[in-house]
Amino acid sequence: DQQVKQNSPSLSVQEGRISILNCDYTNSMFDYFLWYKKYPAEGPTFLISISSIKDKNEDGRFTVFLNKSAKHLSLHIVPSQPGDSAVYFCAASAERRTGNQFYFGTGTSLTVIP
Amino acid sequence: DADVTQTPRNRITKTGKRIMLECSQTKGHDRMYWYRQDPGLGLRLIYYSFDVKDINKGEISDGYSVSRQAQAKFSLSLESAIPNQTALYFCATSDWGVEAGELFFGEGSRLTVL
Secondary structure, three states: OOOEEOOOOEEEEEOOOOEEEEEEEOOOOOOEEEEEEEOOOOOOEEEEEEEOOOOEEEEOOEEEEEEOOOOEEEEEEOOOOHHHOEEEEEEEEOHHHHOOOEEEOOOEEEEEEO | OOOEEEEOOEEEEOOOOOEEEEEEEOOOOOEEEEEEEEOOOEEEEEEEEEEOOEEEEOOOOOOOEEEEEEOOEEEEEEOOOOHHHOEEEEEEEEOOOOOOOOOEEOOOEEEEEO
16 A cells, blocks of 8 residues: 555646646655655656654745645745656655654656656 | 775576675675566665665565675575566665765666566
8 A cells, every 4th residue: 555645647848837747645654754766777866855743844946845734745946947757756754753753655757748 | 986886786596595795895885775677667766775774674675685794785685586576686885964865776686586
């Protein structure tokens, strides 16, 4: 049973506009959330994370929002650039209980159109 | 040189053959993981190891075994490969602690079982 879900397999956005990628989870024990970016023929690379004690974390053009009551997180990319075109995975961990065992969503393929 | 190195990068084999995928890391991390990626299923955890003497099953360990030969080396074996083990396999490492818990991935090993 998928504990982390990304319901949009793909997303297309114009360059300069905002990209919003969504992720839902079912396990209330998850307390640490991450986003990874993956280019073809490469391994995923870490993008941004958020702990459950926060509801927002920013890093440059990337912001992650966490809504614990809805068990939902989202990644905002503003402004979107063609180099952001990649597959984005969200991941969750119940760090305090299992220690870094991460559960991944199925990924959203983002295409930024120049 | 990559911090997390996987060999081989590509392998084609036949049903019933024994296959070993190797992973080595120079990051000095204690924690190592093996994931597989399948279209529409995202990344799923096969096995993980928190130190040389610690091996744990992940979500989909059936048909796989692992060996943690040293802190820097973690290998994945398929004792008798079957076609539904055709996938992209990733090795990853992580450090201790909540905020330091992001994964560092290798570039992947593409395995095809005919």
